[in-house]
Amino acid sequence: MSLIELNNITKIYPLGSQQVTAVAEVDLSIGAGEFTVLAGPSGSGKTTLLNLMGCLDQPTRGSVTIAGKSVGERSVRELADFRLHNIGFIFQSYNLIPVLTAAENAEFTLMLQGFAAPERRRRIAALFEELGIGGLEERRPNDLSGGQQQRVAVARAMAAEPSVILADEPTANLDSKTSEDLLRLMRRINAEKGTTFVFSSHDALVISLARRVVRLKDGRLEADERQDGKNSEVRIQESEENLNQGP
């Protein structure tokens, strides 16, 4: 079943007296459980498409349907509530709140959903352990490495168990080894929990680890390929072997 449907989407931004067409006539369907990358150079429309999928923005033309309901038919309040319960976001610059500890950052969506403190703490402790950052709960973001901060951001996105996680260039500020580890982690979550992932990247290594590659150029969909074949599996296996060997 299709989870996210973009039907003939065009997004035009006003820029002074001019207009910028960020995305043009895109049709795209994302199924439940997919692990998809939006690939393309800077300015090709990746962020714009993710914002539309995440109901953070509305298209100029065309319609976005999520879980069978058109986004245009939902009120602002309904959309905020829908995002809170169904969509997790990961950003390239992590977007952690500096004055909060790692655990407080990660439990933010759970707090908004009204979970009591002990349940929040229990869930976050289990997630941190699962994501390989157990024991770092009381650190502030500035006292964590980029890879650790991004794992805290993954924990924050996962805490409320959303059906889809949207990640805008999640590896942009990470070195290649840490990027690969993060992708491996995201794929494990995808396989074990069935969480749908849509992320953007222009990094060939990261793109090679996705199962489906949607290529964008100048705001248009240029190619749509499945790579369930050997290459992507072999890369994953290799990275897991490297990881098991330790530093």
Ligand SMILES: Nc1ncnc2c1ncn2[C@@H]1O[C@H](COP(=O)(O)OP(=O)(O)OP(=O)(O)O)[C@@H](O)[C@H]1O
């Ligand atoms: N708020 C805005 N106002 C005007 N133009 C915008 C706005 N947001 C994006 N654009 C333009 O729309 C086009 C697509 O931008 P978008 O950020 O979606 O691309 P991207 O592929 O995510 O790029 P990057 O990899 O650099 O983040 C670009 O030409 C950009 O300059």
